[in-house]
Amino acid sequence: MEMKLESHEPQGPLEQKWSKHKKDMKLVAPNNRRKYEVIIVGTGLAGGAAAASLAEMGYKVKSFCIQDSARRAHSIAAQGGINAAKNYPNDGDSIWRLFYDTIKGGDYRARESNVYRLAEVSNNIIDQAVAQGVPFAREYSGLLANRSFGGAQVSRTFYARGQTGQQLLIGAYQAMMRQVQEGGIEYYPRHEMLEVVIIDGQARGIITRDLVSGEIKRWEADAVVLATGGYGNVFYLSTNAKNSNVTAAWRAHKKGALMANPCYVQVHPTCIPVSGDYQSKLTLMSESLRNDGRVWVPREKGDKRHPNDIPDAERFYYLEEKYPSFGNLVPRDVASRNAKIVCDEGLGVGDTGLAVYLDFRDAIKRDGEDTVRAKYGNLFDMYENIMGENPYKQPMKIYPAVHYTMGGLWVDYNLMTNVPGLFAAGEANFSDHGANRLGASALMQGLSDGYFVLPATIGNYLADVKPGTRYGTDHAEFEKAATDAQAQIDKLLNIKGKRTIIDFHRSLGKIVWDKIGIARNKEDLEAAIKEIRELREEFWKDVYVPGEKNNYNKYLEFAGRVADFFELAELMAMDALQREESCGCHLREEYQSAEGEAIRNDEDFSYVAAWEFKGLNGSLEEVMHKENLEFEFVELKQRSYK
Template structure:
């Protein structure tokens, strides 16, 4: 066991610590029963928040406002760069402003159903409850949401819902919400409650007597490795979609913070639940560095189709209406082009695999706005989607006003992540995970416009309450000093790792190995998985990992800005994660949401769950580099939503 590692849980069934009671009152009652830290005592507690996206910035700002002493860390040059900024479409909230039948219960119900009944009911209900507060908060911060002519907030519909509950700010909702949270954070920096550390990357989580007591960071400019102590550590470090190499995630998104916590004892839950977003621009070449998302909101007005005949190479304009297959409208008349993301993605794969793909590489499907432009006019469509159309044209050189877009699914979001209880605390006391970094609210599939909701719910309205319950018991306890052996050992470990990369002296770049790993993961743990594919991934990934560790070439030194060095550690963690994804996918002998095992499908090709055997969370425990992880479970019970085969027909 490494120094300071957490005691391993003896039980294989995890306790989510969800309180008893009727679900509608659970959170309200629980807020009353939790311990409080009185206002003048809050300054006695230090809290580390890692990551400054929606979840991290909102958590750090709110904790600072409450009076805690917060240290916020980001590896970006500014907190405002976090990848939340790229979210386009919107944020859900059960405001029911359009008077179309929405309610907290309906948002809760849609989210549980959309997640294919693999999320924790109590967490989702709480999320739906606080969703309304988020819109109020953001509006008060000056987030310029879309408004109608009366000056009130406008809504639109999104995949997986039959009400309009999505608030939006043109196609830049994530940007505007993040700038709101960032401004709240900077206000606390100015007030002195938050100490901000830019360009600092977490490379280890430190435990003492089983409790999280701090982190070790590397300053990306000077290379300095520094220990930081606190009473609690909050990870808000995002998802791991870049394990596929090509994804809609930003270039620097990685799993390292969550993974290093996992290696220190935090359980990693449902790693195989990854979301493949249906509307991305298809890859055009081998050197492609990332894929670009076209907001799902485009499906409100765009119609998805492929040529009815396989191998039809005519341009879209030359294909008559009768020879087009609007396959989503045909198969799902009720939801049509607005089926949830997993359904839309898999159907695109099915038609492309069957030879109906369009574009130079036959790797896309059409998203066609001709009908919408004829119905609403060019200007109305430009007002709704102008920036997306411009972006598409810049990237592809094609004009979507005159010819349909080409789209194809790409890795976008990861529902899996660090296991957390109802308080958003991992199984390691004092260590929390919020936002995409945790596993909690989206089950096996996230609905559109729900990621922004969850990140901000966790940061503004959940964690600030729950963290006090734990901290209250520590009143009077000092933080562990950073010269404690647990810190010095962790710092030495990080420095060793750094010098190991620089001295490997192999022949290939980090990116080369990342790209190769991505191919294995995409081919075998992507949109559709099979036992054969997963088994081959389980032999290919370790083989490539060995090659990576022996043959990677990282030039330069440790005491300067060295981007290859940064990437080496991140890609090493992706290798370990990829292997766990394959194992998790192999052991989950069912299909659910984003996890589609070809062996388990209905006669109509839909995901076939096995509720008797797999209505649970799989949370994996690290046992050291050479021993496979142990699979623990948390049973999921559904008292408020009846389990059914999802149908969007």
């Protein structure tokens, strides 16, 4: 039976959709809100902000995270900034322009209505954060400062040195802890969600593992929010924190929630290059560096001179030459792809040849070292720490790395998945960035979802749920979900094979990076599917999971997550294979111009691919549903940053 995907977008003019929707949505009266329980999994910007906001409104919230404290969610690592359409610099910004840049940046593969709402609430986020005491950068006037970011010709990014994510997350965390104190939130750190529980077609709870005691626990509620981040760690090496994973979203997918556009993965252009096999993660250098740093490689192959000895005429400033209007500030996908192109041509630098220079020589000459230090000091220090080279004295070496996943659980305009009562927010959903996210937009989306969207739309859903509905956690569906969760843990521990989890994960990551990475083609994708299946089979036969189930056991946690990555990886390849066009971060080598620019096919592929899990038996069985994207307000153009 064909599933009907209803986006539930409000009708009417773009500028009025959200306000009209807010007017039309049902409300829950203050005295009734305490009768509803909402589970929120994840305490990053989206989850933390939603937990705080819903609890303030009077709902009973249960908040879960895998870290030892809510304050450690991976949002904390975002460096550069958060966009908003305040137009403080008076340089022509507006809600419309932020909307337009975002939809264009996403290569016209996102819903207009969602993106417009995001731009619309962006200003409220800044107000909220300032009121919480977030120490944004300020001018000498005492007013807020802005800087520019890739993919935009205005300065609309608010920032707190290179630690904007940290400061915004701590703001949300503090708001959340205030509600813990007031009794509105029950708080469960070091708990991992393993199953979602669906009763009579509605999400009614979750199963968690207590990561300290190993106990499998059951939790019932009237609605469940997954704010569990992205799946970049499927690549093994990424800029994601080591514990970031797809488990909550994937297990929900296997219970019926659709997974949308899983092949849209953003590769960030400015990361510290790989140095060896022991490498456990890649470190990002904020995109803001491209404001002042100039990207280049030597014009001659195999030029082994020290970069400072290579004269300007022999340097290939490839972004500035190819894209004169945006130069070093082209969007991330364009910058990453071009780094790969020059390295594939043999122009790469460093020991591995997989790096390009990001050079601050001219900025230091122009503005002085102190000014550069004031803007980027912590990033330069981090670079020096890792590489053992001083970036004030010689150019940084950078290379693209997996950073963010635009794909995620399919949600409607209300951020609800196709499973009633199951919501997804932040990076865990697919909603706002299309096929490519612009810099400084992840923080904006996480907080928009958490502070402003979910608090309104969850009420609209709960208004139709009878207050106090309880099935009890001994209901058959809870029983089954808890048994399944335990069974998988037992199975993993009992394999007692010979290869370590990390070894398997590294091998999986290599397949995914080589064949479902920056550039893809049919042949590679088909090969990837085959290799992933074979390696997955081997994993379930030969993995060694140490330790016990009833104790703190980090490697057991990893084993479960890697098992899920093995399944997701196959779906990513399937999704990339069916999308016979190039768009945003998804470059199919068969569909590009002579200059290597992505060629979209709007006629055939202007849709969201939403996958339904059908089973797993050696191969992954999934059915694709399409949500056609209608563009009423913007004209679709081939993106050009030339």
